[in-house]
Amino acid sequence: MSTIKPFYFPTTATFVDDSPTFLSNLCLQLDPQLAFQLFSSPAEALQAVNNAPRPGSAEEPLFAPFRDRTDEDVAQQVISLSVNTVRNQVYNPLRFRAMSVVVVDYDMPGMNGLEFCRRMTDPAVRKIMLTGKADEHIAVQSFNEGIIHRFIRKQDAAAIPALNRAVRELQSAYFDNVCHSIVDTLALSEYAFLRDEVLAERVAELSASLGIVEHYISYCPNGLLMLDNRGHAYLLIIHTPETLRGVREIAVEQDAPAAFLAALDSRRSVPYFWETEGNYPDQCASWEDYMHPATTLSGRQDYVYAVISNPPGLDLERVTSYDAYLDKLDRDMERTWSSKS
Missing domain, CATH: 3.40.50.2300 (Response regulator)
Structure with a gap:
């Protein structure tokens, strides 16, 4: 599969x-x-x-113990997954x-x-x-x-x-x-899309066309942070009807204008509110600046996705690119083998 x-x-x-x-x-x-x-x-x-x-790392493991603060029984301890930790691997040189x-x-x-x-x-x-x-x-x-x-x-x-x-x-x-x-x-969460064969094929096509060599699940909004060999980043936002409904409900609570709600309902564009963890900002006067062209796809369920080049808010300047690693590896290997000859 x-x-x-x-x-x-x-x-x-x-x-x-x-x-x-x-x-x-x-x-x-x-x-x-x-x-x-x-x-x-x-x-x-x-x-x-x-x-x-x-x-992963010992300092920030992918899986960590989680226990409700009100639960004093250590036997009830479960293991939780930190999506933030998964994505933060991109910063590890x-x-x-x-x-x-x-x-x-x-x-x-x-x-x-x-x-x-x-x-x-x-x-x-x-x-x-x-x-x-x-x-x-x-x-x-x-x-x-x-x-x-x-x-x-x-x-x-x-x-x-x-x-x-x-x-x-x-x-x-x-x-x-x-x-x-x-x-x-993640199979029963909002990341169930990871197991959708149709979406997986589309992600593979997008990755090939953009020259993607690495990716990480992302959140707020959900999707994938993808990078090419030079370290150029793309954010693939992936929405389902449920997550779009959540975006709409918060926007309504924030008194978003009817034009924004209409744009969202059309599914021809989706927002990337990077300053407010994906939520419609309070008193947002320029919501159009946060909108990005979107595409629909039908797999196990319906999806609306958008690809954003060089997404803001992710501190990508400190990411080491694969090309930079290859260059360093070549230099190190040349020194090592020169000393042995």
Whole structure:
């Protein structure tokens, strides 16, 4: 089933092989938009993989204990999801350093690829084993046991295209694993649109046309904050009949003019009141300035959506772009490999 991930951002792939020559040749053939690190030492690689940052943080976890103040029974404690924390990952300059996929050679001195995979501590990280002909039966057995997720034969003529494709697919699978609990938590909320296949297809089309590489669920109004590789931001506002009704009711309470209510009812435009958490401002004299062209879509329910380029009110100046991370990664890798040669 096609769904919208609550959040997604480019992550780093790790390549481990005891041959520096093989790694040097390999890196020239990888997808140029792929962030990666190369290790000729399995021990160094394992330490880097196990210490890599993960989505969310200890300071601001995605899930946190919640208990009603009037409830003194700790046994009644439940876990709540902070949508604010999900979106705030965009401000974390280390987010791209999360290692989602490891590509490891099997035949290495000191620690073979199978042992390497078994000693990894994050079960969400996807694993690809590169094998020679003599290692193939080991790779097949490891795949069947669920220790690795793919194996690719080094000697295959199409090994590099297959590797690039597998890395991309498994990076997506990494987020499916990480986001599974979040999607389940939001399934019965106003974010149920995450599981709408029709809307997911439209979001994929919009992302492709805008060059989006990362996105995060947003709120007030609900939708997705999306960014391209340069860090240019777009806010995709997603309304349902229920959320539009809420916007209208508050606007009526605020004595909004009939012209605004008519514009809202037409569903040809929606407001982005970024200064008042999505609500119609008190004594708003220039409501037209907050309106944006909208499109309707029918999926599991009806939607009205709008795309706003460079949305105000989100402090986007402090966001590190994926391009900036790739440039830094290239500089760091050049220094590291120069010192080893």
